[in-house]
Amino acid sequence: MSSAEWEAVVGLEVHAHLKTLTKMFCRCELEYGAAENTRTCPVCLAHPGALPVPNGRAIEMTILLGLALDCEIAEHAVFDRKNYFYPDLPKGYQISQYEAPLCGPGRFLLPTADGEREIGIVRAHLEEDAAKTVHSGGATGRSVGADYSLVDFNRGGTPLLEIVGAPDLRSAEEATWFLRLLRQTIVDLGISDADMEKGTLRADVNVSVRQRGEQGFRPRWEIKNMNSFRFIGRAIEAAFRQQVEAHEAGEEVVQSTYDYDDHTDRLTVHRSKEEADDYRYFPEPDLVPVEPPAELVERLRAEVPERPADRIRRLADELGFAPAAELVTTGNEWKAEALAAEGVEWKAAAAIAMNRGGFLPENAGALARIVQANVTREALDEAFAAAAEGPIEADDYLARTALGDEDELVPVIDAVLAAHPEQVETYRGGKEGVLGFLVGQVMRETQGNADPKVVNRLLAERLRRE
Numbered sequence: 338m339s340s341a342e343w344e345a346v347v348g349l350e351v352h353a354h355l356k357t358l359t360k361m362f363c364r365c366e367l368e369y370g371a372a373e374n375t376r377t378c379p380v381c382l383a384h385p386g387a388l389p390v391p392n393g394r395a396i397e398m399t400i401l402l403g404l405a406l407d408c409e410i411a412e413h414a415v416f417d418r419k420n421y422f423y424p425d426l427p428k429g430y431q432i433s434q435y436e437a438p439l440c441g442p443g444r445f446l447l448p449t450a451d452g453e454r455e456i457g458i459v460r461a462h463l464e465e466d467a468a469k470t471v472h473s474g475g476a477t478g479r480s481v482g483a484d485y486s487l488v489d490f491n492r493g494g495t496p497l498l499e500i501v502g503a504p505d506l507r508s509a510e511e512a513t514w515f516l517r518l519l520r521q522t523i524v525d526l527g528i529s530d531a532d533m534e535k536g537t538l539r540a541d542v543n544v545s546v547r548q549r550g551e552q553g554f555r556p557r558w559e560i561k562n563m564n565s566f567r568f569i570g571r572a573i574e575a576a577f578r579q580q581v582e583a584h585e586a587g588e589e590v591v592q593s594t595y596d597y598d599d600h601t602d603r604l605t606v607h608r609s610k611e612e613a614d615d616y617r618y619f620p621e622p623d624l625v626p627v628e629p630p631a632e633l634v635e636r637l638r639a640e641v642p643e644r645p646a647d648r649i650r651r652l653a654d655e656l657g658f659a660p661a662a663e664l665v666t667t668g669n670e671w672k673a674e675a676l677a678a679e680g681v682e683w684k685a686a687a688a689i690a691m692n693r694g695g696f697l698p699e700n701a702g703a704l705a706r707i708v709q710a711n712v713t714r715e716a717l718d719e720a721f722a723a724a725a726e727g728p729i730e731a732d733d734y735l736a737r738t739a740l741g742d743e744d745e746l747v748p749v750i751d752a753v754l755a756a757h758p759e760q761v762e763t764y765r766g767g768k769e770g771v772l773g774f775l776v777g778q779v780m781r782e783t784q785g786n787a788d789p790k791v792v793n794r795l796l797a798e799r800l801r802r803e
C-alpha cells in the first residue's frame with residue numbers, strides 16, 4: 338500500500354479577536370499593548386456579584402461574519418458557561434455558546450485553479466477570551482529566571498469569534514489557502530485585524546487520514562493555537578506522514594491533542610482530549626438569550642461587502658487565477674481595479690498594484706495618465722511616493738517622458754556594448770540572460786530616463802546584427 342492512496346482530512350477551528358472598543362461583557366477598553374492589568378474591572382476580574390452585559394456590537398459582528406459565510410442566523414441564541422479551572426480564568430468558567438450558537442451551518446466556496454470547492458462551515462459563535470499567562474522568564478523580562486508565572490488580565494473578556502469548519506479540506510495547501518481567504522473575509526468585514534503575529538487570529542487544526550474512497554473518519558489529531566500559516570501547513574504534512582506510517586504499520590492512532598515541533602518536524606502527544614462533557618456546559622443564568630430581530634439581520638446583510646472569494650473569481654476572468662488570488666490575499670486588488678477603471682491595461686495594473694506601495698484612491702486617475710504616458714522611472718517613483726501622501730496633479734509629471742528616441746539612445750547603447758565585450762560575447766554564445774545586465778547599464782548611463790522597452794529592443798537588434 339503506497340502513501341499515494343491516502344488523503345488528508347483536515348478541519349479548522351478559527352478564533353478571531355473582534356475589533357470592538359470594549360470587552361465582551363464589561364466596559365473595559367480593548368487596547369493591544371496596554372500596560373499589564375490596566376484594563377480590568379469587577380466584571381472581568383470576576384468579583385462576587387458582578388454581572389455581565391453583552392456587547393451589542395460584538396453580536397452584530399458575529400452575525401456579519403455568519404452572513405458572509407452563508408450561515409443560518411439563529412433566531413434564538415444562548416450563552417453557556419463552559420466550566421474549567423485555569424489561572425487565567427478567574428470566574429472558573431468561560432462564557433461561550435454551545436447548543437444554540439448565533440450562526441448555524443454555512444459554506445465557503447473556495448476558488449481554486451481547477452474550479453471551486455465547497456468547504457462546509459459547521460457553526461460560528463461568540464465567546465470571551467481568557468486572560469494571558471506570562472510564564473517565568475517571559476515576555477515582560479521582569480521574571481527572568483523566576484519559577485512562577487504572572488497573569489495579565491487585560492485580554493480576559495475580549496470578544497472572541499470562533500468559526501468551526503467542516504473536515505472538508507484535503508491537503509495542507511488547501512487548508513492554508515482556505516485559512517488565508519477566511520482571514521481576508523474577516524479583515525474585509527472590518528470585524529477583526531485577524532493578525533496572527535499579534536495573536537488576534539489563531540487556529541486549531543484537526544487532522545486525520547483515510548484511504549481514497551473510504552467513508553467515515555479515522556481518529557484525528559488536534560493541534561491547538563497555531564498562529565502561522567507556514568507552521569499550520571507543515572504541521573498538517575507532518576501529521577499526515579506520521580498517521581499514514583502508523584496505519585500502515587498496524588499501530589493504533591490515538592485521538593488526542595498534539596504539539597508540533599518545527600525543529601524535529603514531528604508531532605508529539607500534548608494531553609488526552611477532554612470530552613465535551615468534561616466542561617459541564619449549562620446556560621449562563623446571568624444573560625438572557627439573544628434574539629436578533631429580522632430587520633437587524635437584513636440591515637447587516639446589506640453591509641456585507643463583496644467577498645474575497647467572489648472577487649478572485651471575478652478578477653480571474655481578467656488576470657488568470659494565480660495573479661488574482663495573489664492580489665486579493667495581499668489586499669492590493671483595489672489598486673489594480675482603480676487603475677484599470679482609469680484605462681490602464683489589466684495586467685499592467687495588477688503588476689503596479691503588487692509592486693508599488695499604496696496610494697490614495699483619489700489619485701488613481703492621475704496615476705493612470707502618468708503610467709500610460711511613458712514617463713521616466715524616476716518620475717514614476719516620485720509620482721507614486723507623492724500619491725501616497727496627498728493629492729497629485731498628473732501634469733507635474735507628464736513632461737518628464739522617458740528617453741525613447743532612437744537617435745538619442747543608439748550612441749549610448751553602442752558605448753555600453755563597446756565597454757562590455759565579454760558580456761556581448763556571452764550573449765552571442767547563447768546566454769541571452771545577460772541582456773538584463775546590458776539594459777541595466779544603459780539605464781544607468783541615462784540616469785534611469787530611458788524607456789526600458791525601447792532599450793531592450795534596440796540592444797537585441799544590435800546584438801543580433803553583428
Ligand SMILES: [Zn+2]
Binds near residue numbers: 365
Ligand atoms: Zn472589565
